[in-house]
Amino acid sequence: MLSACDNSGGGSSSGAAGGDHQLDNSVKGATEATKAANKKIADSLPFNDKSDFEDAKRGLIERPETLTIKNANGDVIWDLEEYKTYIADDKPAPDTVNPSLWRNAQLCMEYGLFEVVPDKIYQVRGYDLSNITFIRGNTGWLVYDTLISPETAKAALDLVNAKLGPRPIVAVLHSHSHVDHYGGVRGIINQADVDSGKVKVIAPANFVEDAVSENVIAGNAMGRRAVYMYGALLPRNAEGGVNGGLGMTVSTGLPTLVLPTDTVTASGQKMTIDGVDMEFQFTPGTEAPTEMNTYFPQFRAMWMAENTTNTMHNLLTLRGAQVRDALVWAKFLNDTINVYGPNVDVKFQSHHWPMWGHDKIIDYWQRQRDMYKYIHDQSVRLMNNGLIGSEIAEEIAMPPELNNYWPDRGYYGTLKHNSRAVYQRYMGWYDGNPADLDDLPPEPAGKKYVDYMGGADAILEKAKKDFDNGEYRWTAMVLKHVVFADPNNTDAKNLLADSFEQMGYQAESGPWRSVYLQGAFELRNGVPSAGGTDVASPDTISAMPPEMMFDYLGVRLNGPKAAGKNIKLNVTFDDLKKDYTLHVANGVLNYEPGKIPDADASLTLTKDTMNQIQMGNLKLTDGIDQKKVTLDGNRQSVEDFVGLLDTFPFWFNIVTP
Incomplete structure (x- = not known):
């Protein structure tokens, strides 16, 4: 994961490009084309449906007035205050933020300690990208998913113990191998208690292998690209970082890892710990290579890990990973409905807010299942009709019953890049056109494109007109060649940055917004030299x-x-x-x-x-x-x-x- 470092490069939210567009390197406001695109979203989705806000606020026990968490050296590793200055329930979406993404940010700002099942299940939300869950046993806590950083996990435990009474931790359960679900573990337990048997650490099969593989083997490249995916260096304002889709952003402490003492290897496997009965649904090949949901029969509650959240998830993350199998994902959700659905009244997970009510949960699971099934089936249908990945992404569209359902909106994954992931899974990188089999890399290709197009000045003159017409996708494609042909062409970099910026302002996905705005930031300010975190932490290396x-x-x-x-x-x-x-x-x-x-x-x-x-x-x-x-x-x-x-x-x- 990547650090979110403070940056003072925020700019004004006023002004549009229009015919007076200046090629300066400052942050701009929304153009008229961006305002129109965002208004179209506002007019097309059911913003009068407030049920998510009711669920996100339900069960609130305690909310600290301020939430800034520091490490032992006094460094800030989590700061919700920087978002609270401009994001609130009573504030409409700025022109520079997609109104649907703004709604998601408002919901993710509902932070604090919440009761999910009376006297039994509690969550601390808004203390990191993910949630940390506390389940009351006979004598102590069972803790599900321990955030990214030890400091945020400890702060959450301190809040729980202060409000609900101190209790020992008897078990930690990691739903899967992504760092926001295990990295904070040493903030709430110590190795001696694990070694003595006082604390169990439970994870799905291959948890350690998957965690190490993702964070070390390709960790350097993924880490650099994650700076873009999470907008690590963006200022926290309406022209910068707004929301990460699954939560506000990532904390910046050093992740830790404790080796599991117990392993889940199959669906139907059961455990009882400290009086809490659990039945696991083993779901390899879904959101992570191995992952597990957990059913709590005593509470008629289903923990969904990250297999369902209140957004469309990624089939392929923008930071890079192996392509996930949408068909397998849908199959496991169908199993969830059939096996556990008849006896469920509460659904909760490691991101976002819970849901209550049997019928509402079944409808939710069905629409999440059908979202992934639709993306798979229709992408393959179009593929078999001869379309390539970019054409599929342009052609595919969700039916209204899925498109207008808030939990299926693309705040993290998107229909466009998920459909291309399906194409990649089946067909690979090559689109079948011989011209693309051995194409030139960006730098030599850029020089030839610029030469063919009549030189950089001619391209910039045309691109300015297209920018003023709101054709940002096209200007980005064209100006990329100018920049790669001549990285010292400041006007080209600034206009490309302006194009990225407007695309970011229109993006509904938090990562898409971050990718575009981080790209604009680097074009204007150069490649950074600080702000990233080495994902190969000491615990990961040791494992x-x-x-x-x-x-x-x-x-x-x-x-x-x-x-x-x-x-x-x-x-x-x-x-x-x-x-x-x-x-x-x-x-x-x-x-x-x-x-x-x-x-x-x-x-x-x-x-x-x-x-x-x-x-x-x-x-x-x-x-x-x-x-x-x-x-x-x-x-x-x-x-x-x-x-x-x-x-x-x-x-x-x-x-x-």
Whole structure:
């Protein structure tokens, strides 16, 4: 996840481009075209339906007057106050914010401690991107999903204990492997209590493997793109960050991880902890590679994890991930309806607000199920009619019974990019047109486009007219080529930024708004140098088995530099009593268990020492010098191996070459 750092680059909300458009680099207001687009949304959706607001406010027990959470060093890692200055129930949507997204932000600002089931189930909402849930057992709390940061999780626990009376935590349950559902765990429990058996940690099968894989193997690229997805560097105002779709934004503490003591592997698996009966619905391949819902028969309540929220979710996140299977997702929701639906009166989950009433919940589940089924089936239908991903995204439209249903609106995922994800899942990146099989990358293509179009000045003159006509999608497509042809063309960057900005103001999806506005920010201010968080936290690194760590070393190996090299290393983890052989040949790194007699060198170290090397706290060669790593053999081969490993730059360019 990414940090949301304060930035003073906010601008005025007044003024429209019109014929007097100036190519300056300041934040602009909404143009007349954007105002018209947002008014069309306001006129087309049932804004008089206030049932969500009733549900979001229901059961409020306590709400601190202010909510700013700091870490031990005094750094702010969660601040709802920066949103409260401009978002409120009684404030209409500004011209610079899609009114539907504004409504979602108003709902997500309902923060505090809430009662979901009397005397039994409570939630703290608005303390992070996700919710943290407390279930009262006979003697203590069962806690579901522990937010991103230890500091936000602790603040939520402190609120619960202050209002409901202090109770020990007897179990922590993680619904799935995304960091906003486990990262805060060490803020509310300690390892000693887990080791002694006082606290159980329960998660679905492959939880650790999935958490590590997403946050380390491709974590650097995902982390950089997540700056865009969450608008990490945007000011918190009506021209900047407004809402993340699933919640307001992400907290910025260092995520932690505690290894599970118990694992859920199948639907129908049951547990009773501290007098609380639970039946799990195991849902692999839905919102996460492995995920689980939980039914509480004593309370007729169903915890939906993140398999249903009050928005359309992502089939493919904009930060990057593996494509999720909409058909499998719909199937599991159908199972939820059939198996648990007859005995449910309360539905709650790890984002947004709960829902009460059997018939209302069944209708909700059916429409969420049918939303994912419709996206899948219609995308495949259009695909089989010969349309490519971009054409499908332009053609597909939800039927009114789904389109006008608030929980199916695209505040996080969108119909456009989800339909393209379905196409990608079945057909891959190639659209079948030979012209796109070996197309030029953006920089050389940009130079040719600009040359063909008569030069940058001619393009800018035409683009200004198209911008004034509200054709922002087109001006963005065209101006991208000018910027990649000449990243020093300030006028092109500023007009492209203005185009992104208006598209952001019109976006209903929180991530789409953030992506566009973060792109505009970087075009105007340059690539940042601070504000991102390394998702490969110490707990995540520590949880990596040696095999996964070697997989990551293989990703870091610079293939061209490794060509012609032949390096064999034995590696022994003396604390784990495990031996491995690493072999660099043919430009790749392979590994296997055991030792070989003809290795160039043998290294002996602890897993913790390897963790410190992986985190960049210790160089391997320094570890040898400090006797933390025992070397037997040719030291030069070890230094050669280290020299072949890339260190990834976090702040790589996105909107400029």
